[in-house]
Amino acid sequence: FLIYISLFSVSLFPAICRYPLGMHEGTIQDEDITASSQWYDSTGPQYARLQREEGDGAWCPACLLQPEDVQFLQIDLHKLFFITLIGTQGRHAHATGKEFARAYRIDYSRDGERWLSWKDRQGRQAIQGNIDTYDVVLKDLRPPIIARYVRVIPVTELPMTICMRLELYGCAWFDGxxxxxxxxxxxxxxxxxxxxxxxxxxxxxxxxxxxxxxxxxxxxxxxxxxxxxxxxxxxxxxxxxxxxxxxxxxxxxxxxxxxxxxxxxxxxxxxxxxxxxxxxxxxxxxxxxxxxxxxxxxxxxxxxxxxxxxxxxxxxxxxxxxxxxxxxxxxxxxxxxxxxxxxxxxxxxxxxxxxxSLLFTASSHCFEYRAPGSAMNTSGGPETLMPPTNPWTEEKVDDSSTSILVGCLVAIILLLLIVIVIILWKQYVQKRLEKAPRRILEEDATVRLSFYSYSIVGSQAQIHQANPTYERVFPLDLEYCQPAPLLHKLPELSQSAEDSACSGDYAEPDLTKSTPHQGFQNNVSHYAETDIVSLQGVTGNNTYAVPALTVDLLTKKDISVGEFPRQQLRLKEKLGEGQFGEVHLCEADNLLQFLGRSSTESTSHAVLVAVKMLRSNATKSARNDFLKEIKIMSRLKDPNIIRLLGVCVRDDPLCMITEYMENGDLHQFLSQRESSTPFALSHNIPCVSCAHLLLMATQIASGMKYLASLNFVNRDLATRNCLVGNCYTIKIADFGMSRNLYSGDYYRIQGRAVLPIRWMAWESILLGKFTTASDVWAFGVTLWEMFSLCKEQPYSQLSDEQVIENTGEFFRNQGRQIYLSQTLLCPNPVFNLMLKCWSRDIKDRPAFDIIHHFLAEQMNGAI
The missing domain is CATH 2.60.120.1190 (Jelly Rolls)
Structure with missing residues (x-):
């Protein structure tokens, strides 16, 4: 005879059988998680728990993982499980980690002796892993596996360091x-x-x-x-x-x-x-x-x-x-x-x-059913049973209480239906909230970013506003406004924002004096576009935004550096290139003698320098900018600003010779180091302490304080544009944009302009306004880079477009803007300084002399 599907169907349904099996919750004990190797005790297998930041943040196998290596993390579930899903994560370690597995494969066993390799329905073994250190990537196992033991094996095409956290999802395999x-x-x-x-x-x-x-x-x-x-x-x-x-x-x-x-x-x-x-x-x-x-x-x-x-x-x-x-x-x-x-x-x-198999846990005659199922009834329609609340529970049926159990089953099914609906709704709401920043339909509001192009005509600075080069339409407010008016003013700005970002309250600078900037409380040092000249650097970026009168005063004087013999320069390495020229690392023979420095050591040995070289086919405008940059750079004399040492301008190609620091740029310097710990010191691992970071940050603030005193706006302050010398000496430079290494830090606008949007203040992105205050914002981001040891890019969880949209949230000021989070190394006072640097209103951001004084006090307290 034929018995069709009953209420107590126990066939597994993979779409519902997706319980976390206990890596995150701790149901899986530390002793049940083993590994083939581990880098340190603090990166052992017990730390491979999804969304947990224990130890050093993840399991990391020893040494660099080679393509032929088989390193694995093994989990013993103690009984058979039907596993349908796996979630993986890299080592974040509160924003200090940078390792993750781009791909992995799975081996499994039901008895611990015979191991099998999982393959998908097309016969592929490799599973795509993570693309960053923090985000969880969930992958369905199709087909699912039935196993007691599971090994997760990271794979790589190139030698690299790998770290992983994970969770397994499924339900108990009660069939046995x-x-x-x-x-x-x-x-x-x-x-x-x-x-x-x-x-x-x-x-x-x-x-x-x-x-x-x-x-x-x-x-x-x-x-x-x-x-x-x-x-x-x-x-x-x-x-x-x-x-x-x-x-x-x-x-x-x-x-x-x-x-x-x-x-x-x-x-x-x-x-x-x-x-x-x-x-x-x-x-x-x-x-x-x-x-x-x-x-x-x-x-x-x-x-x-x-x-x-x-x-x-x-x-x-x-x-x-x-x-x-x-x-x-x-x-x-x-x-x-x-x-x-x-x-x-x-x-x-x-x-x-x-x-x-028919498992119930009795508590006042209520129970738990063993697994969800899906079946076809006699009419061909699906019949689905609800999932259990805990797949680990295992009890026997009380045959004498069948009627009561059936009643409880119906009640539990209804309860579980309600719970599932609530869970799905919460997940839906959470996903909506996590989609940062908020996206609005294009018809809600439109605005175009405002950027300006400049040209130099004769000795007079004339500003020609070009059509906006950024043509992407994105929303800023729910009230629709035509794009054209928004090029000049955004709708519904608060009075404070108008005071800090619009042209009605610009302070005219006293360019006859070079006094340090005294803050933004009363006078905002922001110059209208007609007052500013942006010199075009050889690598395509704006070297500085300088008041026009300052340019005139500086360029009327002769160049204060000498002509260096070109034949005494030996090219060693191209550091970068741009639209109008190249930057080379060179050795300069007899440079100390050329500079007239007396020293007990020989003055004839070669010195490393950076040479900016203008291409011979550069435009006349670029050539004029290059000569003006030489004159301005020759006047900049500060221990924390890269100094111009000499020029080669008698014939082409025109060159300017600047200092170069032996330890390279600050981004590379920090990314190759770890936090100073007893373990790192005892194993001779390159490291830096909080005091070292404060020392370097104080020097950057000092250099920016000097530039602000001259009313210079840097526009591209970041660790990539700071050079490191001996004893943690820092000098601010401008080579970053020219290097392919940092191309990902710049966002290209319609194939022309490139902007470091992750370091830029909201008013710079939306209104095209660059001020000392926007440099303060960039300084805050630079501080964040330093205290994360440059292990990840700012706003790494956001795409470039989302970063731009996040500036709209700063404009709206409705509490939905996303800030960079505090890193593990960052003291609370320093993070509070960062938050002040990222104040929405310009007048609320501290000036560089205040920042420098504050960091000097923090540094003295840390020593």
Whole structure:
């Protein structure tokens, strides 16, 4: 006889069987997480827990991972689990880490002895991993795996350091089925139809003489075949993929034998088989079944069989479950013979129910059901049971309380429905909130970023406003405004914002004096565009934004540096190049003698210098800018500003020779170091202390204080534009934009301008206004880089477009703007300084003399 699907279906449904198995929660104990190796004790396998920041933040295998290496993290779940999903994460370590696995593969075992390699439905082993250190990447395992032991093996194409955190998701495999043995599936090649392959393509056992044994595959993957066996679920696979099928004429007995082996002896209540019944194509469910039991694997099959006959259906072609009662027979293995009812028999899923499978935990006669399921009822519609609250629980059924248990089941199902709806709703709301920054439809509001191009005509500075080079339309406010007016003023600015960002309250500078800037409380040192000249550097960036009168005063004087013999320069390395020229690292012979420095050491040895070289085919405008830059740079004399040492201007190519620091730029210097700890010091690992960082930050503030006193606006302050000398000496330079190494720090606007948007103040991005106050904002970002040891880019979790949109949130000032977070090394007073540098209103940002004084006090306190 035929028993259709009942309420107590226990077939697994991968879409619901997605419980975290305990890496994050701690259900999986430290002793159950092992690894092939570890870099330090603080990066051992016990720290490989998703979303946890313990130890040094992750599991890291020892040494650089080579492409041929096999390093693994192993998890013992202590019993079989149906694993459908894996989540991975890199080593963030509160923004100090930078290691993650770009790809990995999985090995698994059910007994700890025989290990199998997971493959997807196209036969690929590698799983795409992470692209940054913090974001969690979830990957469905299709097909899922049934295992007790899981090994996650990072893979790489290039030698690199790898660190990982992870979580496994799934539910307990209460069937206890360890393997099944079946005949190999067949192939249908009927005229007018596509070839249908009915083999078990994910089987992880052995194959011999057209027989499969010792493994699990498609009959236990939780995927139910469709009504039409020629169609498959959307896995980019071949027709018939969802079924394993056999042809009657290939079996002389008119039946197929299936043997099932379990983890232990069980008391079986039923077997469920999901069959195809497309009788129009010669496919029907089996007509009867006979099953034998074996109490132990080494024992003989018991002679008494359990059998059932089915009622064949020639009216409804829907695929369906057939449930076979097994009458509480005890065994560790089952052998079933399924007899053909037509030309073909096709099965997509088999599951077993035993006294250990229908699990309930009784508390006032309430219980927990063992696993979710999905099945087809007699009308072909799906019937889904709700998931359990905890897949680790295991209790026995109280047969004397069946009616009460059924009542509790209905109540629990309703409760679980409500809980699932609430969870899904919370996840939906959370995802919406996490999509930062907020996106609004284009028709809500539009604005174009305002940038200006400058040209020098004769001795007079004339400003020609060009069409905005940034043409991307993005929203700033819910009230629609035409783009053209917004080029000059954004709607609904608060009075404070108008005071700090609009031209109505600009202070005219006293250019006859060079007094330090005294803050933004009353006078805002911001010059209208008609007052500013931006010199075009040889590498394409604006060297400085300088008041026009200052340029005139400085350039009327002769160059205060001498002509250096060009033949005494030897090129060593190209540091970078740009639109108008190149920057080279050179050795300058007899430079100290040229500079007139007396020294006890020889003055004839070569000195490393940076040489900016203007191309001979540069435009006349670029040539004039280059000569003006030389004159201005020759006047800049501050211990924390790169100094102009000499020029070569008598013939082409024009060159200016500047200082170069032996330790390179600050970004590279810090990224190659770790925080100063006893471990790092004892193992001679290059490191820096908080006091060192404060010392270097104080010097940068000192150099910027000097530039601000001259009313110079830097426009590109960042660690890449600071050079490091001996004893942590810092000098501000401007080579960063020219180097390919830092091309990712600049956002290209319609193929022309490039801007360091992650360092720029909101008014610079939206209004094109660069001031000493916008340099203060960039200084705050530079501080953040330093105290994260340059391990990641500012706003690394945001795309360039999202960074720009985030400036709109600063403009709106509704509390949705995203700030850089405090790093592990950063003291609270320094982070509070950063937040002040990122104040929305210009007048609220501290001046550089105040910043310098504050950092000097912090440095003295740290020594």
């Amino acid at each position: 089925l360890e393997s099944y043995s079946i005949p190999e599936g067949g192939t249908i090649a009927a005229p007018g139809y596509p070839i249908v392959f009915l083999n078990d393509s994910t089987y992880d056992g052995f194959q011999k003489n057209r027989h499969l044994y010792g493994g699990l595959g498609q009959l236990t993957d939780g995927v139910l075949g469709l009504d039409d066996f020629t169609q498959s679920h959307q896995y980019r696979v071949w027709p018939g993929y969802d079924y394993v099928g056999w042809k009657n004429e290939n079996f002389s007995t008119g039946s197929i034998e299936m043997e099932f082996q379990f983890d232990r002896q069980r008391n079986f209540t039923s077997m469920k088989v999901h069959c195809n019944n497309m009788f129009s194509k010669g496919v029907k469910i089996f007509q009867r079944v006979e099953c034998l039991f074996k109490p132990q694997l080494i024992a003989e099959w018991e002679s008494e069989t359990v059998g059932a006959a089915t009622v064949l259906d020639d009216k409804n072609p829907s695929a369906r479950f057939v449930t076979i009662p097994l009458h509480q027979r005890v065994g560790k293995a089952i052998l079933c013979r399924l007899y053909f009812a037509d030309s073909w028999m096709m099965i997509s899923e088999i599951s077993f129910q035993s006294g250990e």
